[in-house]
Amino acid sequence: MFSSCVDPSSLQGLNWLSCYLTTGKHIDFYWSFLTVLTLLVVTAPTALAFGFGGAMLARSPHLPLRILGKGYTAMVRGIPDIVFFLFFVIALDQSIEWLVHQVRCPDWTDPIRNGLEFRVCPQAKVPQNSSPQVWHSIYGFVLAVITFALVFGAFAANVLYGAMQAVPRAQLETAEAYGMNHGQVFRRVLVPQMWVYALPGLSNLWMILIKATPLLFLLGVQDIVYWARELGGAKTAVYAFPHPDWRLYYFLALLVFYLAMTKFSEVVLTRVQNRLSHGQATAAGEAQRKAAT
Amino acid sequence: MSCLQTIADYGLRSIGIGERLLPKTDFSLCQQFTLIGSGLIWNVYFGVFALLCGFVFANALALAKASRHAVARKPAEWFIFVFRGSPLFIQFFLAYEALVLLPREGIDLFGIVFEVSWLSRAWAGALIVLFLNTAAYSAEIFYGALRSIPKGDLEAADAYGISGWSRFMRIQWPTMMRLAWPAYTNEAIFLFHATTLVFFSGFPAFGQRGDALYYASYFVDKTFNPFTPYPIVAFYFILLTLALIWIFGAINRRLNRHLPSNERSKIKLRPQIIR
Structure with a gap:
């Protein structure tokens, strides 16, 4: 990256470190943090929709x-969620390929599941064998997102179901007394009021989602855990930047990253909770009202 | 080969007893059930021991966190924050990398050499991580329960002149346990679920002695068919969860036995998955 980094073997101390931390592979490592954040940003609304x-x-x-x-x-x-993670990725992949196979190769006679093999016709491979590597990565990432959304959607559904039940029955009856139909009661009264009940559960879920992201590694996505293992492993003198086994330090960095993420989320979610409790008929809302007067 | 023969060969495979080689071809349903079930021994081992040791440590941590003295409170708060704020997966990796760095020839302490290489094996290393992890999670539960002990109970204790250690043992601790038990049940269930992560993180399975999920993914890798082994794992874990709920439910009934039936706290399974 820097012009002084051309000959790493002549570098010393901090210069060496600054060159080491800006190699191409390290840049990939930094980008993989973005992969994790993207997963969080994409999965959270999807899981919420599934849950709803x-x-x-x-x-x-x-x-x-x-x-x-x-x-x-x-x-x-x-059931341990990791079972779902391992199961869904393969199951989704195979069912997509099976469906494409049925469409594209109707006169394929060989059995698909033959002994120990799962074999579809070459045209049914998703993505195609000839397509560039980036599509394979994107496909793997999308499968991971769907899997996360399916599993976390079930948890969100549980939370939202409880929140919908927690909205006081009198509120709904009042709405019905005003002549609203079923859909109107749901949209205008139930849904706006349920969030305050759902938020503690949903914030818990968000924390769990953050802590579930290292499982991306198990799904074969090149995420931060993958790069930490890759870069941290001992490098012999054939590499430009030889060093002993530094995986401990890389994982320490990941630990700090996750602690910062959870701490930051905790602070933000507490604020949102206070904002949502404003004017609600709950203990927290009542406490705010008392503090104001 | 009959199914009984398979059970005899592979029933204890996960702890190294029986046939050395895993089946390579023609995986029968019986083989899958037997091997995955034998792997479950490890899940139960990790879960039970982490839970037992974690319970004691969690009580100490909860008390330290509720302490008035910063010397006791701060370390407990940090410990709980670090273990609850980071993924268990990363904790496993980190622990393995740290334990591997220990000197291979042992630590020389005052002339006595302590063998330490066993610490990097899964049975010890992963157990330590799970123990610390469940201690942190349970401590938070116990701490919450400790803070929600009814004020009247403590005032009554004062009125009777019960104080200090006997107040804690006779009033605070039993109430804390009673209030915390439903949440602690969930913690126990999810600790057992978390044991499946052991062989997927840093800890290698020596001689292919792994847990239930390890064998399941072995079959999936060999057959490309996820529709049999994973449901078998799921089946075993549902049984395990039911057994746990039964045991913890019995304890819960005992903790609540003095209360009128409408005031007893019920165990409700709440989802809280990965840590």
């Missing part, structure tokens, strides 16, 4: 829909 759908299904008056919604939320209880 799940909670609405679980409240539905029709039995089959209700069973579907409750089943979705119950699915993730009792």
Whole structure:
């Protein structure tokens, strides 16, 4: 990066370190932090949408829909989530390829699951074998996002379902007495009021989501854990910047990153909670009212 | 090969007893059930020991965090923050890398050489991490319970002249346990779920002796078929969770036995997954 970095072997001390920390691979490492943040930014709304759908299904008056919604939320209880992460990525990948296979190669006669192999026709590979590496990375990332959204959606559904139940019944009855229909009550009264009840659960979920991001590594995405292992491993003299095993320091840096993330989120979420409690018929809202007068 | 023979060969494979080689081809359902079930031994081992040791340490931490003296409070607060604020996955990596750096020939202390290489093995290293982790999470639960002990209880203790250690042992601690127990049950369940991370983080599985998820992913790697091994893991864990709820429910009933039935705290399974 710097012009003085051309010959690393002649460098000493801080110069060496500044050159070492700006190598191409380290730049990739810094970008991978963005991958993690992107995952968080994309997954959170998606999971919330999944959760909202799940909670609405679980409240539905029709039995089959209700069973579907409750089943979705119950699915993730009792089973370690990492099982879901490992399962969904392969299952999604295979079902997408299977569907594409059915569309593109209708007259393919060989069995798809033959003994120990899962083999679809070459045209059904997603993404195509010939496509550039970046598409493979993006595809892997999208699969990871869907998996995260599915699992965390179930947790969000649980939280939102509880929040919807927590809105005082009298509020809904009043709305009905004013002649609002079912949809209007839901949109105008239930949904605006439920957030204050949902927020503690949702902020807990956000913290868990932050702490779940290292699992991206298990899903084969080149995230910060991948690079920390890659860069930290001992480098012999054949490398431009030889050093002993420094993985401990890289993981310490990751630890600090995650601690900063959770601390920052905690501060922000406390503020949001205070803002949302304003004027609500809850203990926190009442305390604010008393403090103001 | 009959299923009983498979169980005899692989039932204790995860602790190194029985057939040395894992099955390579023609994976029968019986083999998958047996091997994954044998891996469950490790999950139970990690869970039970981390929980037992963590319980004691968590009590001490909760008391330290509630202490008036900053000397006791600050370290406890930091400890809890570090372990609750960072992913368990990273903690495993970090612990493994740190433990590997310990000198291989042992530590020489006053002429006595202490063997330390076993610390980097999963059975010890991962157990230490899980122990510290669950201690931090449980301490936060216990601390919350300690703070929500009804004021009247403590005033009553004062009125009877109960103070100091006997006030803690006879009034505060039992109430703290009773209030914390439903949340602690969830913590226990998710600790058992967290044990599946051990062999996916830094700790290697020597001689292919791994936990339930390790064997499941072994089968998936070999067959490219996730639809059998992972549901088997799920099945085992649902059984494990039910057993835990049963045990903790019994303790909960005992803790609440003096209360009228409508005031007892019920255990409610709340989702809180990865740490």
